[in-house]
Structure formats: C-alpha cells, structure tokens
Amino acid sequence: MNAVLRLAALSAWSRRLTLGLTLVAIVLATTLLLAVERIRVDARQSFSQSVSGVDLVVGARTGAVQLMLYAVFHSGAASNNIGWNSYQAIAGHPAVDWAVPLSLGDSHRGFAVLGTRADYFRHFRFGEHEALRFTAGEPFASVFEAVVGSEVAARLGYAVGQEITLSHGIGETGMGEHGDKPFRVVGILAATGTPVDRTVHVGLEAITALHLDWVGGMPMPGLNIPPQLVAKFDLQPKEITAALIGLKQRSDVFRMQRFINEFRGEPLLAVLPGVALDELWQAIGTVERTLLAISALVVVVGLAGLTATLLAGLNERRRELAILRALGAGPRDLFLMLTAEGLLVTTLGALLGLALTSLGSSLAAPWLLERFGVVLGARLPGAGELELLGLVIATGLIASLIPGWRAWRMSLADGLTPRI
Amino acid sequence: MSALRITDLLFRWPRQSAPCLDIPRFELARGERVFLHGPSGSGKSTLLGLLGGVAVPQAGRIELLGQDLAQLRSHARDRFRADHIGFLFQQFNLLPWLSALDNVLLPCTFSARRKQRAEPDPRTAAKRLLTQLDLVAELWPQPAAELSVGQQQRVAAARALIGQPEFLIADEPTSALDTERQQIFIDLLLRETAAVGATLIFVSHDRRLAAHFDRTVALDEINRVKPGAVS
Ligand SMILES: Nc1ncnc2c1ncn2[C@@H]1O[C@H](COP(=O)(O)OP(=O)(O)OP(=O)(O)O)[C@@H](O)[C@H]1O
Ligand SMILES: [Mg+2]
Numbered sequence: 001m002n003a004v005l006r007l008a009a010l011s012a013w014s015r016r017l018t019l020g021l022t023l024v025a026i027v028l029a030t031t032l033l034l035a036v037e038r039i040r041v042d043a044r045q046s047f048s049q050s051v052s053g054v055d056l057v058v059g060a061r062t063g064a065v066q067l068m069l070y071a072v073f074h075s076g077a078a079s080n081n082i083g084w085n086s087y088q089a090i091a092g093h094p095a096v097d098w099a100v101p102l103s104l105g106d107s108h109r110g111f112a113v114l115g116t117r118a119d120y121f122r123h124f125r126f127g128e129h130e131a132l133r134f135t136a137g138e139p140f141a142s143v144f145e146a147v148v149g150s151e152v153a154a155r156l157g158y159a160v161g162q163e164i165t166l167s168h169g170i171g172e173t174g175m176g177e178h179g180d181k182p183f184r185v186v187g188i189l190a191a192t193g194t195p196v197d198r199t200v201h202v203g204l205e206a207i208t209a210l211h212l213d214w215v216g217g218m219p220m221p222g223l224n225i226p227p228q229l230v231a232k233f234d235l236q237p238k239e240i241t242a243a244l245i246g247l248k249q250r251s252d253v254f255r256m257q258r259f260i261n262e263f264r265g266e267p268l269l270a271v272l273p274g275v276a277l278d279e280l281w282q283a284i285g286t287v288e289r290t291l292l293a294i295s296a297l298v299v300v301v302g303l304a305g306l307t308a309t310l311l312a313g314l315n316e317r318r319r320e321l322a323i324l325r326a327l328g329a330g331p332r333d334l335f336l337m338l339t340a341e342g343l344l345v346t347t348l349g350a351l352l353g354l355a356l357t358s359l360g361s362s363l364a365a366p367w368l369l370e371r372f373g374v375v376l377g378a379r380l381p382g383a384g385e386l387e388l389l390g391l392v393i394a395t396g397l398i399a400s401l402i403p404g405w406r407a408w409r410m411s412l413a414d415g416l417t418p419r420i
Numbered sequence: 421m422s423a424l425r426i427t428d429l430l431f432r433w434p435r436q437s438a439p440c441l442d443i444p445r446f447e448l449a450r451g452e453r454v455f456l457h458g459p460s461g462s463g464k465s466t467l468l469g470l471l472g473g474v475a476v477p478q479a480g481r482i483e484l485l486g487q488d489l490a491q492l493r494s495h496a497r498d499r500f501r502a503d504h505i506g507f508l509f510q511q512f513n514l515l516p517w518l519s520a521l522d523n524v525l526l527p528c529t530f531s532a533r534r535k536q537r538a539e540p541d542p543r544t545a546a547k548r549l550l551t552q553l554d555l556v557a558e559l560w561p562q563p564a565a566e567l568s569v570g571q572q573q574r575v576a577a578a579r580a581l582i583g584q585p586e587f588l589i590a591d592e593p594t595s596a597l598d599t600e601r602q603q604i605f606i607d608l609l610l611r612e613t614a615a616v617g618a619t620l621i622f623v624s625h626d627r628r629l630a631a632h633f634d635r636t637v638a639l640d641e642i643n644r645v646k647p648g649a650v651s
Binding site for chain 2: 003014
C-alpha cells in the first residue's frame with residue numbers, strides 16, 4: 001500500500017500543472033468559505049461587543065431593540081426622553097457604580113452627535129473590555145469642544161483644531177443649522193469597530209447651549225444667544241435620551257433592572273446590552289447564513305472541477321493503470337491511488353486555504369476595521385472554521401471516490417491491454 | 421509438473437455474443453519456450469490476460485505453476501501474478517513519469533518474492549539487466565517518456581526479467597527493435613529464462629523469430645473459435 005501511495009504521488013507530480021490549477025481553485029474556494037465564516041463570526045462578535053462593561057442601558061419605555069438602536073447605534077430617534085430627575089435618582093442608587101447620560105438628536109454631516117460627559121471616555125468599553133483611546137488630543141473640557149470618532153475624522157479629513165458646526169436633527173439633511181455656535185475638535189478616537197467611530201462627542205451642556213434659543217425644534221424668531229453668553233445660563237439639561245449604567249456588583253443587575261422598569265416617576269426601560277445585541281443580530285442573521293451558503297456552493301463547484309479533472313485524466317492514464325495491473329496491483333490499489341490523489345489535492349487545498357485565510361485576515365484586519373468597522377481577531381481558527389474545513393475535506397473525499405470507482409471498473413474491464 | 425495446463429477453457433468478453441476463446445486442452449512444460457502466433461484479433465492477448473489472472477474464464481480450468489487460478493480470490497490472483505509472472509507488451513510498457521531504472525525495479529516494490537530473488541539486490545540486478553540489454557547508464561535516470569520506443573522495450577524486458585519470475589509472458593515485444601537489437605533482445609530473453617528454468621510464452625507476428633523457440637503454436641490449432649466467427 002505504501003508503494004502504491006508513493007507511485008500515486010509520483011504520478012500526480014507528473015501531472016502537476018493540471019492538478020495545480022485544480023488545487024488553486026480549491027484553495028480559493030476554501031479561502032472564500034473560511035473568510036466568510038471568519039468575518040461572520042467576528043462581525044457578530046464585534047457587533048455583540050459594541051458595548052461591554054456597561055451593565056444596563058436605560059431609556060424611556062420602548063422595545064429593547066429600539067432602545068439599543070438609538071442609544072448604542074445612534075440610529076433612529078427616541079420616542080421619549082428621560083427626565084433629569086429620574087436620571088439622578090437612578091445614578092444615585094446605592095447599587096450604581098457609575099452612570100453616564102447620553103443626549104442624542106443632532107448630527108454633523110450625517111454623523112450622529114452624542115452629548116455626554118467626559119466620564120464617557122473613561123467608562124465606555126467595547127470588545128474584550130477595551131477602553132477608548134485617543135489617537136490625537138484629549139476629551140472635551142469646555143462647552144464648544146468636540147471629540148470625533150475615527151471614521152468621522154478619516155472621512156471628513158479632520159484633525160485636532162478643526163472647526164465644525166452641528167445640525168439640528170439626524171440624517172444627512174439636518175432640520176436647521178446650529179451655525180452660530182461652532183465647535184472645535186479637541187480629540188480624535190482610535191478605531192473601535194463600533195458606532196463610536198461614527199460619532200461626534202460633545203458635552204451634555206453643549207447640547208443645552210445649542211438649543212437655548214430654540215423652541216419646539218425651531219429657532220425662536222428674534223432671539224439669538226451668541227456663544228460667549230451661554231455661560232450665563234444654567235446649562236443643566238432637563239431631559240436626556242438615555243443613560244449607561246455600571247453597577248458595583250454584576251449580580252445586582254436583575255434587581256436594578258427591575259427597579260428601573262418599575263420606576264415610579266415615569267415609564268422607563270432598562271436592558272442588558274449583550275442580550276439585546278444578540279437579539280438584534282438574530283434579526284439580521286439571514287444575510288450571513290445566505291453568504292455562507294453561497295460560498296459553500298463555490299466549494300462544491302471547486303470540488304466538482306477536481307472530479308472532472310481526475311476523470312478526464314483517467315482516460316490518458318488507462319495505460320498506466322493497465323501496467324500497474326500487470327505488475328500485480330489489484331483494482332483496489334488503483335482505486336486507492338485515484339482516491340488518494342483526489343483526497344491529497346483537497347486536503348492540501350483546504351489547508352492552504354486556511355493558511356491563506358489566516359494570512360489574509362491578519363493583513364486585511366486594519367483595513368477591514370478602518371473601512372467596514374469589522375474587527376478581525378488574530379487568533380487560531382475557530383471551531384466553526386475547523387468544522388467547515390472538515391466538511392470540505394469530507395466532500396473532497398466523496399468527490400474523489402468517483403474517479404477511484406471509475407479506475408476500479410476500467411482496470412477490470414480493460415484487462416492488460418486497454419483500448420486507447 | 422507442467423508450467424501451464426488449460427482444460428476446457430471458455431471465455432467470452434462481456435457484451436459480446438460469441439466466445440473469444442474455446443480451448444479444450446493446452447499444456448506447457450516447465451522451462452518450455454513457446455512461440456505463439458495467430459491472426460490479429462484472434463484472441464492472443466486475451467489468452468495472455470487469462471493466464472495473468474486479470475480476466476476470469478466463464479468455464480474451464482487454468483493451472484499455472486500447479487496453481488488453479490480459479491481457486492484464488494481476486495486479491496490472491498494479483499499477488500500470484502506479481503510474484504510469478506513477468507509481463508512484456510508491444511508498446512506503452514512503462515510508467516512514463518518514472519525513470520528507466522525505477523521502472524525496472526517496479527516488480528520488486530509489488531512483490532517481496534521478486535525483490536528477494538533479485539540477486540544480489542534489486543538495484544544491482546536492474547543495472548546488470550539494463551547493461552546486458554545494451555542500455556547505456558546515462559539513460560537510467562531518464563524518465564521513461566524520454567526514451568525511444570526500442571529503448572523502452574528493452575527497459576520493459578529488464579523489468580519482466582528482474583526477480584526471476586517462473587513464467588514470462590511477452591506480447592509482441594520486439595516490433596520496434598532493429599534486427600540486430602531484436603537478436604540481442606531475444607538472446608537475452610532466452611538466456612535469462614533458461615538460466616532460471618522459466619517458462620516463456622512469446623507472441624509475435626514475425627514468424628522468422630519462431631526458429632529460436634522450443635515450440636511454435638498457432639492459436640487456431642488450440643482454439644476452437646475460428647477468427648471471423650467473432651465478428
Ligand atoms: N477489453 C476488451 N473488451 C471487449 N472485447 C475485447 C477486449 N479486448 C479484446 N476484445 C476482443 O477480443 C478479441 C480478441 O482480441 P485480442 O486483443 O485478444 O486479439 P489479438 O490476437 O491479441 O490481436 P493482435 O494480434 O491484433 O494483438 C477481439 O475481437 C476484440 O474485439
Ligand atoms: Mg494482441
């Protein structure tokens with residue numbers, strides 16, 4: 001059997017060009033499959049870790065998914081706000097370690113503006129409890145200062161010192177400009193692969209200041225308060241959109257959730273971000289599964305190519321098989337030879353595909369993060385990937401059995417003198 | 421004991437209505453060297469395939485070196501062929517991607533018996549045979565595909581002879597050789613078979629070669645199926 005396998009290897013080597021092309025097809029197909037799987041898993045991972053280290057997200061009572069959408073992804077509008085009193089009551093609860101208020105509703109050239117406190121940069125965590133980092137500058141310290149996410153800075157070409165103005169409302173076309181009160185960019189955050197990258201952060205007071213001379217979503221006619229005068233006003237907000245809560249003890253989370261959900265002052269909702277994010281991902285999960293199915297089809301096509309190549313080569317190899325028969329090889333040996341060849345090519349292709357995926361993902365990781373906000377972890381292949389790899393090889397084995405079986409039949413039918 | 425004894429053999433190729441071979445009786449003594457001829461398509465190669473145990477007759481008995489081939493299971497028949505029979509074909513004898521020397525050594529990788537009987541060791545035996553067949557040493561490491569047809573036939577002869585098989589089957593092995601080399605080739609074949617007392621069946625259309633052999637047999641003498649009756 002060893003001799004047969006050695007001969008199979010030598011024979012395959014003599015046909016290395018055609019087999020090489022088939023190998024390339026299998027490598028590429030496997031790479032595609034594994035890359036889709038890896039991006040799928042990592043996208044899910046980075047999605048479900050858009051916030052971490054936050055125990056509860058609190059907002060006015062709506063659906064959990066909707067609350068996550070506006071509080072974390074800054075997409076869509078809150079139907080109701082939280083009164084400042086309620087916020088303070090929650091923040092002052094003995095179980096609460098820290099609380100960060102969030103105020104949304106304005107935008108800057110399509111990017112959401114988040115009014116918050118400088119504490120936000122200290123408490124916010126994403127991924128594996130990673131803190132936000134500044135690539136330039138520092139957190140805002142006074143009213144008309146802003147900190148921009150990496151994507152905002154990259155797309156709009158902002159550096160520290162840049163003057164920007166905010167628009168009222170969300171979306172590309174705001175419902176009015178806050179042109180009279182310009183901000184200065186004082187900090188730029190490092191890429192995180194989370195909505196933070198697409199956010200302009202300003203102080204909570206800035207949001208109040210912007211709207212001092214607004215009423216009911218419109219500038220008040222005849223009233224204009226210039227920026228240098230805003231400090232004379234009480235900039236404490238009356239309402240905020242949502243709040244992030246960190247607890248002293250994680251074990252208190254359900255008690256605290258119940259406390260907020262049954263809050264007497266107004267109807268509130270507290271959600272556990274991890275759970276809600278998973279729920280949200282389920283809703284969009286069909287896309288990823290479709291992608292995976294398509295790349296599985298590509299693999300099948302690649303392996304069908306392998307079978308075709310081996311079958312086509314078989315006719316030219318009839319003579320070779322007859323010679324081996326005459327020398328004492330049984331039909332079983334020839335079956336083994338052909339099947340081993342197919343299996344070898346598939347296994348090699350699958351392993352090279354894995355290597356290419358690992359190499360490619362480590363090379364493409366920064367770019368993917370920058371362009372698409374997808375965090376690709378540098379890591380060993382996950383269980384899902386190994387399972388797919390096993391499936392590729394198993395399918396390859398089945399695909400190789402066909403030429404193996406043909407060789408078996410041929411060698412029996414041809415005897416020692418095959419017709420060419 | 422005879423080297424080959426055929427009784428009441430009947431063989432028909434699948435999907436063919438008429439039988440190809442119907443041989444009531446045919447016998448070869450040990451060490452006998454026989455020249456077999458017959459018209460093209462008369463079934464000579466088919467008979468050799470039956471002797472090699474690659475095809476199985478529908479009826480009758482083939483006893484080779486005292487062994488009834490029908491008694492062996494297919495795997496054992498393959499073993500038996502590797503151990504006891506050396507094959508030579510008209511053309512395309514060699515694995516094109518293997519060197520000349522490795523081609524000669526092939527029977528020793530398939531059969532421990534042939535390996536052990538290659539004196540003093542397979543490589544030396546292979547080189548000796550190649551030298552005797554007038555194949556220069558520069559050609560030994562060449563892939564068989566890069567040899568001339570005549571050179572290939574001589575490599576194939578060395579391969580058939582290595583490890584001293586008791587039975588040699590040659591199916592038109594000299595067609596591509598010039599007269600002088602044909603002479604060397606047949607001399608070596610006869611000398612080597614004589615040296616180990618092997619039996620030889622040599623198929624050829626070239627009747628002039630018949631003079632070198634102990635006996636000449638026409639297939640129609642032993643086969644009751646007449647050519648023409650087939651098609
Ligand atoms: N693999 C095969 N399958 C079916 N029929 C076959 C096969 N090989 C040979 N035959 C048939 O058997 C008959 C005898 O063929 P065979 O090759 O034995 O003739 P041959 O005497 O060796 O001829 P040649 O001198 O031309 O080599 C032919 O009619 C051929 O059609
Ligand atoms: Mg023939």
